[in-house]
Amino acid sequence: MKIKFWGVRGSIATPGASTVRYGGNTTCIEVRSDTNDLIILDAGTGIFPLALTLFPELPLTCHLFITHTHWDHIQGLPFFIPNFIPGNTLKIHGAYDPIARRDIREILTGQLQYCYFPVREAELKARLEYVTLRERQTITAGSATVSNILMNHPVLNFGYRIECNGKSVFFTGDHEQLYNIYEPGDAEYAEYDMFMNQKNQAIVDFIRGVDVLIADTSYTLEDYPAKKGWGHSTFDANIALARQAGVKTIFFTHHEPTRSDDALEQVLQQALARQPRQPEDPQFLLAREGLVYEL
Amino acid sequence: MGHSKKKLIQLVDGMPAFPPSVYHILKLTADINCAPKELVRVIDLDPVLTMKLLQLVNSPYFGLSRQIGSIRQAVVFVGINTIKNLALTIAPMEMLSRDNLNTPFLEGLLSHAIAVGVVARHLARRGGVSELESTDFFVAGLLHDFGKIALHRFFPRKHAKALALAAKKGIPLHEAERQILNLDHSQIGAMLADKWQLPPACMASMGQHHRWKNRENFLALDCVYAANIIAKTIGVGDSGNPVTETTLPHEIEQRLGGTLPELIGTLGDLSGEMHKVQLLLHSWNANGTTHPQPPTEPL
Numbered sequence: 001m002k003i004k005f006w007g008v009r010g011s012i013a014t015p016g017a018s019t020v021r022y023g024g025n026t027t028c029i030e031v032r033s034d035t036n037d038l039i040i041l042d043a044g045t046g047i048f049p050l051a052l053t054l055f056p057e058l059p060l061t062c063h064l065f066i067t068h069t070h071w072d073h074i075q076g077l078p079f080f081i082p083n084f085i086p087g088n089t090l091k092i093h094g095a096y097d098p099i100a101r102r103d104i105r106e107i108l109t110g111q112l113q114y115c116y117f118p119v120r121e122a123e124l125k126a127r128l129e130y131v132t133l134r135e136r137q138t139i140t141a142g143s144a145t146v147s148n149i150l151m152n153h154p155v156l157n158f159g160y161r162i163e164c165n166g167k168s169v170f171f172t173g174d175h176e177q178l179y180n181i182y183e184p185g186d187a188e189y190a191e192y193d194m195f196m197n198q199k200n201q202a203i204v205d206f207i208r209g210v211d212v213l214i215a216d217t218s219y220t221l222e223d224y225p226a227k228k229g230w231g232h233s234t235f236d237a238n239i240a241l242a243r244q245a246g247v248k249t250i251f252f253t254h255h256e257p258t259r260s261d262d263a264l265e266q267v268l269q270q271a272l273a274r275q276p277r278q279p280e281d282p283q284f285l286l287a288r289e290g291l292v293y294e295l
Numbered sequence: 296m297g298h299s300k301k302k303l304i305q306l307v308d309g310m311p312a313f314p315p316s317v318y319h320i321l322k323l324t325a326d327i328n329c330a331p332k333e334l335v336r337v338i339d340l341d342p343v344l345t346m347k348l349l350q351l352v353n354s355p356y357f358g359l360s361r362q363i364g365s366i367r368q369a370v371v372f373v374g375i376n377t378i379k380n381l382a383l384t385i386a387p388m389e390m391l392s393r394d395n396l397n398t399p400f401l402e403g404l405l406s407h408a409i410a411v412g413v414v415a416r417h418l419a420r421r422g423g424v425s426e427l428e429s430t431d432f433f434v435a436g437l438l439h440d441f442g443k444i445a446l447h448r449f450f451p452r453k454h455a456k457a458l459a460l461a462a463k464k465g466i467p468l469h470e471a472e473r474q475i476l477n478l479d480h481s482q483i484g485a486m487l488a489d490k491w492q493l494p495p496a497c498m499a500s501m502g503q504h505h506r507w508k509n510r511e512n513f514l515a516l517d518c519v520y521a522a523n524i525i526a527k528t529i530g531v532g533d534s535g536n537p538v539t540e541t542t543l544p545h546e547i548e549q550r551l552g553g554t555l556p557e558l559i560g561t562l563g564d565l566s567g568e569m570h571k572v573q574l575l576l577h578s579w580n581a582n583g584t585t586h587p588q589p590p591t592e593p594l
Contacts, residue, residue, distance in 0.1 A: 098356040099380045134358030150359065154376030178371060181331035188332070188367060195371040229331075229375065 001144070001167045001295040003212065004030040007046020008287040010174075010218050010232065010254035011072050018260035023289025025049070026072035027254065029171060029214065033164040037142025039063045041160060041171050041214075046289065047076035059087030063141035065148075066094035067173025068157035069107050077108065078117045088126040093139060093146075095156040096132050105130035133158065149206045151175035152199075153231035161206060167295040169212040170247075174254065177237035179228065207245040211295045214287065215241065217252035220267045221274075235271035242282050253287035303478070306449050307486045316341035318494075321430040324383040331375040338366050338382055348381060400458060400535055404443055406569075407532030412436035413565050414522035415515070418551055421561060422514065435500035435515045436522050438493075440534060442484030442501060443468075450476060458535050468536035469505055481505055517547050525559055531569065 007013075007025035014024040026044030033039065038054075040047065040062060054060060060082060067073055082088040094104035102110070108130075109121045121128070131139065135158070138147040143165070148158035153174040161170045178196045182189040207213060218232035233241075235252060242250040255264055268286055319337040323329040338344055345366055352369045353362060363369045370378050415436030419429045447454045453476050461471035469479035485502025493501070496515035503510040504519050520543075526532060527539040543555050551558060 096356050096358060098351065098354075099377065101356065132358075134355070135360040137358075150372065152374050154374060156357070156373065156377065181335065181370065181375065186332070188335075192367050192371065195368045199371050231374075231376070 001034060001162070001164045001169065001211075002032045002292060003169060003214075003295070004032075004050075004292045005046075005251075005253070005287045005289055006030060006050040007042075007044040007076075008253045008255055008289055009044075009072075009257055010216070011257050013045045013072075013075075014257045018262075021261040021288070022255060022264055022286065025289060026075060027067075028076060031144075031162055031169060033142050033144040035143040037061075037063065037144055039065065039141050039144060039146065039162060041065050042067055042073040042173070043077035043080065044072050044074070045076045048079045051079065051081040054082055058082065058085060059089075061089040061142075062091065063139070063146070064090060064092045065139075065146055065158075065160050066092065066104065066108075067151075067160065067171065068153060068155050069094065069097065069104075070155060070174070073173070074108065074111060078112060078119070083124045083126045083128070084119070086125040089129065090126055091129045091131065091141075093131045093133050095150075095158055098156065103130070103132040105132070149203060151203070152178055154229075157231075159203070159206070161210065168210040169214065169295065170207045170210045171214040172216050172233075174216045174231050175233055176229070176231045177233050177241070204241070204244045207241070207247065209246050211248045212293065213238075213242055213245065213247040213250045213282075214253055215250060216254040218254050218256045220271070223256070235268060236274065239271065239275050239284065242284075243278065243280075246280070247282050249283040249285060249293075251285050251287040251293075255286075303483070304486070307445070307483065307490055316344055317434070320344075320382050321434065324379055329379075331370065331379075334375070334379055334382065335366055335370060338378075344382070344385070347385060348378065351381060351385075352378075398447070400447060400455075400533075401444065403533030404440060404535060405532070407526055407534040408437050408440055409569050410526035410529075410531035410565075411439055411519060411522045413568050414525050414562065415518040417562060417565060418518040418521060418558065419514070422518075422551060424514070431494065431496060432515050432518050435497045436519050438484075438488075438497060439500045439504045439519050439523065440480060440484070441487060442480030442482065443535065445483050445487060446472065446476065446480050461535065462537050465537050467505070467538045468534070514550065517550050521547055521551055521555075521558060524555065525562070528555065529559060529562075 007028040008022060009019070009024050009026050013026050016024065025046035027042040028044045028046030028050060029041040030050055031039040031041060038060060040050070043064060043066065062082065083090060092104060092108065096103050097107055111117065112119065112121045114120065133148055135150050136147060138145050145163050147161050151157045151159045151172055153176065157173045157175065159170060159172045159175065161168060178200055180189060180192050180196060182192050215238040216232050217235050217238050219227055219234045221234055221236055224234050232254065238250060238252060252268065264286060268284070272284060316337050320334070323334050323337060338348065348366060349363060349369065352373060353359065357373060359372065363372055366378070412433045416429045416433040419432035424432065457468065457471040457475040460475060461468040469481060472479040481502050481504060485498065488498035488501040496513040499511045499513050499516045500519040503516060504523055510516065524540050524543065527534060548554050553561065
């Protein structure tokens with residue numbers, strides 16, 4: 001299995017001199033199975049440069065998994081060029097939106113309304129198939145399987161685990177480490193803690209032993225207090241998660257849009273310095289646009 | 296109302312209590328930084344709202360892999376923001392959906408009520424009312440015709456007659472109600488609002504939304520008065536009243552800063568907002584969580 005990062009920026013695309021090394025496109029990850037099946041995680045602006053590389057493979061079948069439908073994870077989808085060419089198939093998977101009561105098709109075709117985009121869904125030439133997922137539903141994508149678990153973000157967000165030939169990768173999508181909404185003196189504190197532990201354990205068990213964990217790591221410990229509840233994790237929380245789940249490599253991604261390349265490297269070093277290296281530690285790496293990693 | 300006033304008061308007394316959680320939730324969620332535990336506390340105090348939230352969280356919409364048994368557990372598993380938005384969307388409809396809304400008249404009335412709530416909130420925001428306060432305008436609009444639901448439920452045949460009379464003669468429904476029932480929906484609405492101890496502006500909206508003279512001076516009442524006419528003019532829902540005014544009283548135009556066509560011109564597309572509210576109510580009613588009560592005719 002092979003992965004390639006096409007978009008590693010959180011929230012909004014940030015082109016410019018200060019982000020040129022790690023990249024300014026929003027979330028998009030290409031995953032190839034051992035039989036070269038194409039799996040794409042999220043359709044942020046990074047899906048456009050990915051699409052430009054696909055012409056030699058046409059016609060193709062692409063398995064797209066959307067973690068959640070916030071803009072930075074879907075904004076590139078209308079520009080996924082294979083959609084305009086007959087013979088291609090795009091299988092789109094994602095969660096239901098229980099607040100507005102829309103399935104993944106309704107949400108994404110909303111993005112193709114005439115006021116937002118000149119081409120309507122009905123005018124696309126590729127075959128589009130939509131699958132609204134339930135939690136822990138497993139999908140077969142060529143020689144790989146993709147299963148999911150609900151993470152913690154302000155909208156339903158699935159983390160995806162992809163397995164192929166004994167290798168595995170997990171992507172959190174957007175995720176904030178759980179926190180207790182009660183104070184230690186509150187009567188409800190202990191009960192809430194118990195529920196949190198159950199959920200945390202479920203997430204750790206789901207991720208356990210993956211070769212690669214790709215985790216939303218928007219914030220530093222200093223950033224976090226002002227951004228608690230926004231649905232993103234810190235370096236320190238993800239270092240802990242990677243250790244608990246016994247992963248081999250963790251890529252920190254969803255870089256905070258105002259963070260320059262230099263600052264990004266600096267905050268990782270600061271976080272690692274706070275967490276002395278332990279024997280079974282994974283590799284700690286920053287996700288970078290264009291980076292290819294073979295499992 | 297004559298000799299039947301006593302009976303009427305008994306009937307009003309027999310109406311279900313207005314859930315205080317509704318107001319608390321609207322107030323809390325208007326603040327983006329509201330403490331999650333406060334929200335959970337308010338929901339916890341309302342067993343019906345708790346049940347509905349859990350029903351939704353455990354529904355196929357969420358597709359969860361495990362059963363959720365409490366609001367606190369729901370917050371952990373689907374996130375405080377999702378619970379907050381779910382509560383925010385369903386809380387104001389509590390009162391309406393706890394009622395039996397399964398006749399064609401009540402279906403149309405519900406769409407009308409939602410439209411008036413959404414438009415009243417729009418007019419309030421436009422007039423510089425804060426987000427926190429604008430929810431009061433939404434609730435005032437949503438509940439302004441609640442007296443019709445009460446009349447329709449207490450006196451289904453007579454109220455149907457009043458609806459038919461208004462339609463046949465082209466007279467305002469409240470006039471037809473007075474002719475047939477000897478009282479109109481704003482009178483019973485005011486009594487209900489009093490029983491529920493709703494805020495004064497909301498009480499005025501339920502009791503005085505057809506009056507623009509000799510009435511209390513509330514911006515919410517102006518907004519609901521105008522929103523009522525706007526909803527009828529743009530043709531959303533059916534209030535059962537065949538008469539639609541074509542202009543607004545000059546005083547209201549001045550206070551709201553526009554004539555009827557001008558105010559309609561500021562609406563933009565509110566259909567999404569209305570549709571969302573409607574969908575939610577329908578799915579609830581389909582879930583069988585309403586509490587129909589037998590009619591109580593004759594008075």
